[in-house]
Amino acid sequence: MPSEKETTPPLHISISGSDAEGHETPKTPRSSSGWDGKLRVEKKLELANPEALSDPEYSDDENVVPGETIDADEDLLDDYPLDTEEIDCVHARISSISSLKLERFTSVTRLCLRQNSITDIEALSCLASTLTDLDLYDNLIAHIRNLESLVKLTNLDLSFNKIKHIKHISHLVNLTDLYFVQNKIGTIENLEGLTKLRNLELAANRIREIKGLETLVGLEELWFGKNKITEMKGLDSLQNLKIISIQSNRIREISGLENLPQLEELYISHNALTTFEGLEHVTSLRVLDVSNNQISSLKGIEHLKELEELWASYNKIADFAEVETVLGDKKKLNTVYFEGNPLQLRGPTLYRNKVRLSLPQVMQIDASKSCSCLLVRGQS
Numbered sequence: 390m391p392s393e394k395e396t397t398p399p400l401h402i403s404i405s406g407s408d409a410e411g412h413e414t415p416k417t418p419r420s421s422s423g424w425d426g427k428l429r430v431e432k433k434l435e436l437a438n439p440e441a442l443s444d445p446e447y448s449d450d451e452n453v454v455p456g457e458t459i460d461a462d463e464d465l466l467d468d469y470p471l472d473t474e475e476i477d478c479v480h481a482r483i484s485s486i487s488s489l490k491l492e493r494f495t496s497v498t499r500l501c502l503r504q505n506s507i508t509d510i511e512a513l514s515c516l517a518s519t520l521t522d523l524d525l526y527d528n529l530i531a532h533i534r535n536l537e538s539l540v541k542l543t544n545l546d547l548s549f550n551k552i553k554h555i556k557h558i559s560h561l562v563n564l565t566d567l568y569f570v571q572n573k574i575g576t577i578e579n580l581e582g583l584t585k586l587r588n589l590e591l592a593a594n595r596i597r598e599i600k601g602l603e604t605l606v607g608l609e610e611l612w613f614g615k616n617k618i619t620e621m622k623g624l625d626s627l628q629n630l631k632i633i634s635i636q637s638n639r640i641r642e643i644s645g646l647e648n649l650p651q652l653e654e655l656y657i658s659h660n661a662l663t664t665f666e667g668l669e670h671v672t673s674l675r676v677l678d679v680s681n682n683q684i685s686s687l688k689g690i691e692h693l694k695e696l697e698e699l700w701a702s703y704n705k706i707a708d709f710a711e712v713e714t715v716l717g718d719k720k721k722l723n724t725v726y727f728e729g730n731p732l733q734l735r736g737p738t739l740y741r742n743k744v745r746l747s748l749p750q751v752m753q754i755d756a757s758k759s760c761s762c763l764l765v766r767g768q769s
Contacts, residue, residue: 436504436527436549437480437504437505437506437527437528438504438506438527438528438529438549464490465478465481465483465489466478466489466490466491466494469494471493471494471495472494472495472496473494473496473497474496474497474498474499474519475497475498475499475500475501476489476491476494476497476499476500476501477499477501478501478502478505479501479502479503479504479505480503480504480505481502481505482505482506483502483505483506483507484505484506484507484508485507485509485511486502486507486509486510486511486512486513487511487512489512491512491513491515491516492512492515494515494516495519496519497516497519497520498519498520498521498522499520499521499522499524500513500516500520500522500523500524501522501524502524502525502528503524503525503526503527503528504526504527504528505527505528506528506529507525507528507529507530508528508529508530508531509530509532509534509535510525510530510533510534510535510536511534511535513535513536513538513539514535514537514538514539516539517538517539517540517541518541519541520539520541520542521541521542521543521544521563522542522543522544523539523542523544523545523546524544524546525546525547525550526546526547526548526549526550526568527548527549527550528549528550529550529551530547530550530551530552531550531551531552531553532552532554532556533547533552533554533555533556533557533558534557536557536558536561537557537560539561540560540561540562540563541563542561542563542564543563543564543565543566544564544565544566544567545558545561545564545566545567545568546566546568547568547569547572548568548569548570548571548572548590549570549571549572550572551572551573552569552572552573552574553572553573553574553575554574554576554578554579555569555574555576555577555578555579555580556578556579557579558579558580558583559579559580559581559582559583560582561583562582562583562584562585563585564583564585564586565585565586565587565588566586566587566588567583567586567588567589567590568590569590569591569594570590570591570592570593570612571592571593571594572593572594573594573595574591574594574595574596575594575595575596575597576596576598576600576601577591577596577598577599577600577601577602578601579601580601580602580604580605581604582604583604583605584604584605584606584607585607586605586607586608587607587608587609587610588608588609588610588612589602589605589608589610589611589612590610590612591612591613591616592612592613592614592615592616592634593614593615593616594615594616595616595617596613596616596617596618597616597617597618597619598618598620598623599613599618599620599621599622599623599624599645600623601623602623602624602626602627603623603626604626605626605627606626606627606628606629607629608627608629608630609629609630609631609632609651610630610631610632610634611624611627611630611632611633611634612632612634613633613634613635613638614634614635614636614637614638614656615636615637615638616635616637616638617638617639618635618638618639618640619638619639619640619641620640620644620645621635621640621643621644621645621646621667622644622645623645624645624646624648624649625645625647625648626648627649628648628649628650628651629651630649630651630652631651631652631653631654632652632653632654632655632656633649633652633654633655633656633657634654634656635656635657635660636656636657636658636659636660636678637658637659637660638659638660639660639661640657640660640661640662641660641661641662641663642662642663642664642666642667643657643662643665643666643667643668644667645667646667646668646670646671647669647670648670649670649671650670650672650673651673652671652673652674653673653674653675653676653695654674654675654676654677655668655671655674655676655677655678656676656678657678657679657682658678658679658680658681658682658700659680659681659682660681660682661682661683662679662682662683662684663682663683663684663685664684664686664688664689665679665684665686665687665688665689665690666689667689668689668690668692668693669689669692671693672692672693672694672695673695674693674695674696675695675696675697675698675721676697676698676700677690677693677696677698677699677700678698678700679699679700679701679704680700680701680702680703680704680726681702681703681704682703682704683704683705684701684704684705684706685704685705685706685707686706686708686711687701687706687711687712687715687716688711688715690715690716691715693719694718694719694721695721696716696719696721696722697721697722697723697724698722698723698724698725699716699722699724699725699726700724700725700726701725701726701727701730702726702727702728702729702730702755703728703729703730704729704730705730705731706727706730706731706732707730707731707732707735708732709732709743709744709747712727712732712744712747712748713747713748716747716748717747717748719750720750722748722750722751723750723751723752723753724751724752724753725744725748725751725753725754725755726754726755727740727744727754727755728755728756741754741755741757
C-alpha cells in the first residue's frame with residue numbers, strides 16, 4: 390500500500406492463523422519483493438494523531454487539537470552539529486517548526502518530523518539552498534503552504550495528515566516522489582509541471598476520478614488503493630508507467646491501459662471485476678493481482694508471456710484444465726495464488742498437487758513453496 394516510504398521485506402512471508410472460533414484465517418499473498426499488495430503503510434503503525442482518521446469533522450480548522458508546545462529552554466536539536474545533513478525528530482511532541490530554530494543549520498538535505506503535532510508548514514525557507522527531502526508524515530497539517538522557496542525538493546511526504554486540497558506544489562519541479570497517503574483529498578489537481586515525478590501515492594483518500602495527470606510524463610509508479618474510483622482512465626500520457634495500484638476501489642472492468650507499453654505490475658484486488666478483458670495491449674506485465682474479485686475464467690491473459698506472478702485468490706476460478714492451457718506456456722511464471730477459488734475449495738487435499746502438475750515451472754503456490762523436484766508426474 391504497494392509506497393506506503395513504503396518499504397517491504399525481501400522475503401516471502403505470509404500471515405495466517407486461526408480466529409477465536411478456530412476458523413483458519415486467509416493467508417496474505419506476497420510479491421517476490423515481499424509486498425502484500427495492500428496499502429503501503431506499516432501493518433502495526435501507531436499514529437501519533439489517530440483522531441485525524443476517526444473523526445469525520447476533524448479536518449475543520451476549528452477542530453485542530455493543540456499540540457504540546459516545546460518549552461523555551463528545551464532544544465531538541467542541541468546535539469546536532471551545525472553542519473549536519475540530516476535532522477530526524479520522530480514522535481517528539483513538536484507543534485511548531487519555528488521552535489526548532491532551523492536557521493542555524495547550513496547543510497541540511499533531509500528533514501524528518503514524523504508523528505508530531507505540527508499544524509502549519511513554516512520556517513523552512515532557511516533550508517532552501519540544501520533541503521531535498523521533507524517528511525511531515527502523521528501530523529495535523531490541513532493546508533499546503535510556505536513551500537515556495539524549497540525548489541530543490543525531490544521527496545515530499547505529507548501522508549497521514551488532514552489535507553483536503555493539493556495546492557502550491559506545482560513549482561517544485563525537481564520532485565521525484567510525492568506522498569499523500571491517508572488524507573481527505575477528493576480531487577487530483579495542481580500537479581502541472583512536475584515532469585520529473587516518478588512516484589505518486591494517493592492511497593486512502595476520497596478520490597472518485599482519475600484526472601489531472603496529463604503532464605506527469607515521467608511517472609513510473611501510481612498508487613490509488615482505497616479510494617472511490619469507478620473507472621480507469623486518464624492514463625494515456627503516462628508512457629513510462631510501470632506500476633499501477635488501484636485496490637479497494639469500485640472498478641468493474643479493466644480499461645485505459647492501451648497506451649502503457651512499459652506497465653509491469655498491476656494491483657487491482659478488492660474490486661468488482663468479472664473478467665480479464667482490457668489487458669490485450671499490456672504485453673510487459675510481470676505481476677498481476679486480481680485477488681478478491683468475481684473472475685471465473687483465465688481467458689484474457691494468454692498473451693502475457695512475461696508473467697511471473699499471478700495473484701487470483703478468492704475469485705470463481707474452477708477449471709484446472711484452463712489453468713494448464715492458459716498458464717502452462719509461461720516459462721517465467723514462478724508464483725500463483727488460487728486459494729479461495731472453487732478449484733481449491735472443492736478438493737483442498739489434492740489442490741496443490743494438481744497445480745504442480747498443471748504448472749511445473751511454478752515454485753510458489755499460495756503461501757507455501759512448491760517442491761516440484763519431489764513430484765512424480767502422473768500423480769493425481
